[in-house]
Amino acid sequence: xxxxxxxxxxxxxxxxxxxxxxxxxxxxxxxxxxxxxxxxxxxxxxxxxxxxxxxxxxxxxxxxxxxxxxxxxxxxxxxxxxxxxxxxxxxxxxxxxxxxxxxxxxxxxxxxxxxxxxxxxxxxxxxxxxxxxxxxxxxxxxxxxxxxxxxxxxxxxxxxxxxxxxxxxxxxxxxxxxxxxxxxxxxxxxxxxxxxxxxxxxxxxxxxxxxxxxxxxxxx
Amino acid sequence: xxxxxxxxxxxxxxxxxxxxxxxxxxxxxxxxxxxxxxxxxxxxxxxxxxxxxxxxxxxxxxxxxxxxxxxxxxxxxxxxxxxxxxxxxxxxxxxxxxxxxxxxxxxxxxxxxxxxxxxxxxxxxxxxxxxxxxxxxxxxxxxxxxxxxxxxxxxxxxxxxxxxxxxxxxxxxxxxxxxxxxxxxxxxxxxxxxxxxxxxxxxxxxxxxxxxxxxxxxxx
DNA sequence: ACAAATTTTTAGATTTGTCTAAATTTTAAT
DNA sequence: ATTAAAATTTAGACAAATCTAAAAATTTGT
Ligand SMILES: [Mn+2]
Ligand SMILES: [Mn+2]
Ligand SMILES: [Mn+2]
Ligand SMILES: [Mn+2]
Numbered sequence: 360x361x362x363x364x365x366x367x368x369x370x371x372x373x374x375x376x377x378x379x380x381x382x383x384x385x386x387x388x389x390x391x392x393x394x395x396x397x398x399x400x401x402x403x404x405x406x407x408x409x410x411x412x413x414x415x416x417x418x419x420x421x422x423x424x425x426x427x428x429x430x431x432x433x434x435x436x437x438x439x440x441x442x443x444x445x446x447x448x449x450x451x452x453x454x455x456x457x458x459x460x461x462x463x464x465x466x467x468x469x470x471x472x473x474x475x476x477x478x479x480x481x482x483x484x485x486x487x488x489x490x491x492x493x494x495x496x497x498x499x500x501x502x503x504x505x506x507x508x509x510x511x512x513x514x515x516x517x518x519x520x521x522x523x524x525x526x527x528x529x530x531x532x533x534x535x536x537x538x539x540x541x542x543x544x545x546x547x548x549x550x551x552x553x554x555x556x557x558x559x560x561x562x563x564x565x566x567x568x569x570x571x572x573x574x575x576x577x578x579x
Numbered sequence: 580x581x582x583x584x585x586x587x588x589x590x591x592x593x594x595x596x597x598x599x600x601x602x603x604x605x606x607x608x609x610x611x612x613x614x615x616x617x618x619x620x621x622x623x624x625x626x627x628x629x630x631x632x633x634x635x636x637x638x639x640x641x642x643x644x645x646x647x648x649x650x651x652x653x654x655x656x657x658x659x660x661x662x663x664x665x666x667x668x669x670x671x672x673x674x675x676x677x678x679x680x681x682x683x684x685x686x687x688x689x690x691x692x693x694x695x696x697x698x699x700x701x702x703x704x705x706x707x708x709x710x711x712x713x714x715x716x717x718x719x720x721x722x723x724x725x726x727x728x729x730x731x732x733x734x735x736x737x738x739x740x741x742x743x744x745x746x747x748x749x750x751x752x753x754x755x756x757x758x759x760x761x762x763x764x765x766x767x768x769x770x771x772x773x774x775x776x777x778x779x780x781x782x783x784x785x786x787x788x789x790x791x792x793x794x795x796x797x798x799x
Numbered sequence: 800a801c802a803a804a805t806t807t808t809t810a811g812a813t814t815t816g817t818c819t820a821a822a823t824t825t826t827a828a829t
Numbered sequence: 830a831t832t833a834a835a836a837t838t839t840a841g842a843c844a845a846a847t848c849t850a851a852a853a854a855t856t857t858g859t
Contacts, residue, residue, distance in 0.1 A: 363846065384807060397847055399808055404845090416807055416854055447692035457686045464684075466677045472667035583816065604837065617817055619838055624815095636824055636837055 362463045365432050366391065367401050368410060369462075371421055372429035376411075381418030427494055434490040435470050436462040437483035442473055444484045451484040452526035485526075486517025486536055486572060502575060504540065505550070505568035512541040515556075517572035525570060532561060540573060582683045585652050586611065587621050588630060589682075591641055592649035596631075601638030647714055654710040655690050656682040657703035662693055664704045671704040672746035705746075706737025706756055706792060722795060724760065725770070725788035732761040735776075737792035745790060752781060760793060 360368075370390050374382045384398040391398070406413040410425040421429060439461040443449035449457075464470075471492065474480075482488055482499070490496040501516050515538045518525065529535070534556055543553040543560070550565035563571075580588075590610050596602045604618040611618070626633040630645040641649060659681040663669035669677075684690075691712065694700075702708055702719070710716040721736050735758045738745065749755070754776050763773040763780070770785035783791075 361845080385805095393846090394848065395807060396809080396849085400846075418807095443689075447689070447696060449688070449692070453688070457684070457689055460684050460686070464677070464680050466680070468669070468673070469663075469667070469677055472669070476667060581815080605835095613816090614818065615837065616819085616839080620816075638837095 360428070364401070364405060364408075364410075365428070365463060367398075367405060368421070368425055368429050369432045369436075371411070371419060372426065372433070376419060376421045377426050377429070379420050381414065381420055383418045387419075430490040430494040430496075432462050434492075434494075435464070437487060437489045438470060438473050438477065438480070440483045440485075441477050441480045441489070445477060445480075450526075450530070452523040452530075454484060455521065482517075484536075485521050499572075500574060501572040503569055504542075504552075504554075504563070504571040504573045505565065507542045507573060507575065509542050509545055511575055512539065513573035513575045514538070515540055515571060516574045518570060519572065520570040528567070529571075533557075533559070534561075534571070580648070584621070584625060584628075584630075585648070585683055587618075587625060588641070588645055588649050589652045589656075591631070591639060592646065592653070596639060596641045597646050597649070599640050601634065601640055603638045607639075650710040650714040650716075652682050654712075654714075655684070657707060657709040658690060658693050658697065658700070660703045660705075661697050661700045661709070665697060665700075670746075670750070672743040672750075674704060675741065702737075704756075705741050719792075720794060721792040723789055724762075724772075724774075724783070724791045724793045725785065727762045727793060727795065729762050729765055731795055732759065733793035733795045734758070735760055735791060736794045738790060739792065740790040748787070749791075753777075753779065754781075754791070 367387070370387055371382055374386055374390060376382045384395045384402065387398045388395040402411060402413045402419050405411040405425070406419075409422055410428060411419045412422055413419045436458045439458040440451075440454040443454040443457060444451060474492070480489055486499070486501075488496045488498055499516055502513075503519070504513075507513065515534060515536050517536065518529070534540075538557050540557075541555045543555055545552045550568070551562060552568055553560065553562050555561075587607070590607060591602055594602045594606055594610060604615045604622065607618045608615040622631060622633045622639050625631040625645070626639075629642055630648060631639045632642055633639045656678045659678040660671075660674040663674040663677060664671060694712070700709055706719070706721075708716040708718055719736055722733075723739070724733075727733065735754060735756050737756065738749070754760075758777050760777075761775045763775055765772045770788075771782060772788055773780065773782050775781075
């Protein structure tokens with residue numbers, strides 16, 4: 360598999376192509392910063408290789424082999440992200456770009472050894488689950504902060520927006536994964552909320568609360 | 580720079596293109612498992628990019644920029660090899676293939692952090708020197724074992740042949756870099772020699788002694 | 800139901816790196 | 830100094846991945 364092919368497979372997976380749901384060439388083209396006509400060409404090629412199901416004018420979905428392939432690439436990506444943060448002191452906003460390259464290194468032994476070195480982590484620095492060697496993984500029980508009711512308490516467990524700007528914003532406000540968070544008050548006017556993060560009071564906009572995942576603690 | 584361009588530059592360096600000596604397109608083609616006509620095309624392109632000096636029908640040499648580029652790639656290659664051996668328990672015959680891929684990862688921060696994690700190693704697992712961040716490196720004072728006189732004593736410091744078969748042969752005979760070695764007797768007939776490695780007696784063929792580098796200990 | 804808007808595909812061209820076969824230049828041999 | 834052999838370059842073609850512009854199919858609005 361070429362690097363380009365791998366990137367197509369990964370993108371289709373992230374767009375939901377595993378749920379046997381059809382993904383449009385337009386959606387793929389937008390995500391990959393390319394043109395729909397290029398996607399059509401690649402769709403045919405990957406169908407030929409039994410990685411995609413492709414119905415003309417309808418879209419594509421991943422075959423079982425395609426899903427397996429996607430999970431393998433995602434596993435590598437997320438393990439490398441953990442490695443960069445835990446072993447090389449990268450910050451969580453720096454790792455994605457480098458992991459985009461490292462995920463294409465072809466060596467089963469390499470990634471298994473990295474996994475072992477990291478003591479088989481379950482989640483990457485952004486809270487996303489890491490597929491195991493055989494491809495299974497459990498999505499964490501989580502909700503967007505914006506969905507919590509006043510008074511609810513939880514733990515920050517992930518981010519939806521993984522852009523460097525958002526991650527740096529969280530850093531600046533001392534919000535990190537693992538932190539406790541409680542909703543003090545919700546403002547109807549702009550959907551902002553006042554919260555307590557590890558005891559500190561903060562006012563968070565709707566744009567923040569709709570991009571931060573929380574695991575709610577059952578309060579009684 | 581593309582991965583292919585980087586591989587050309589690296590190959591030309593290894594063929595001696597730094598000594599302002601001209602390297603033939605044939606030699607490059609053989610080394611890279613490609614055709615001389617392909618090399619000619621690439622030579623023109625890399626000359627355009629100011630990485631090579633190219634004289635038609637004569638050959639190519641590296642410019643200063645080309646040498647700088649080559650050293651940067653070699654630095655990455657060798658650091659990754661050390662990483663694989665020291666941190667992930669790869670054997671020295673397994674690392675080259677993976678390092679061929681890892682050397683093309685583009686991130687200055689990544690390789691500098693790997694360097695730091697390894698505590699700034701001076702040599703790779705095969706005894707080859709690792710260029711520093713600014714490109715300078717000292718070739719070690721070494722000789723081929725075959726050049727030693729009877730009675731001479733030394734330390735194994737490197738290999739000329741880095742093929743997996745040779746490296747595994749050395750493993751099987753418990754010869755490792757850092758081991759002491761003394762020439763007991765040289766056989767005129769087939770140029771083989773009897774040696775003592777860390778106290779053990781071994782008979783080594785000429786093919787072995789012409790591929791093992793030794794640092795001679797001044798014996799008085 | 801049918802025209803208009805949108806989406807998707809096809810056709811043909813481009814870039815990168817490669818190849819084969821033919822032409823050119825250099826080197827070696829007499 | 831010619832000629833033969835070897836090395837090197839040129840010309841033309843090809844596969845991969847991409848693009849633009851035009852054609853075809855689908856979806857939407859009334
Ligand atoms: Mn990422
Ligand atoms: Mn991530
Ligand atoms: Mn190597
Ligand atoms: Mn090496």
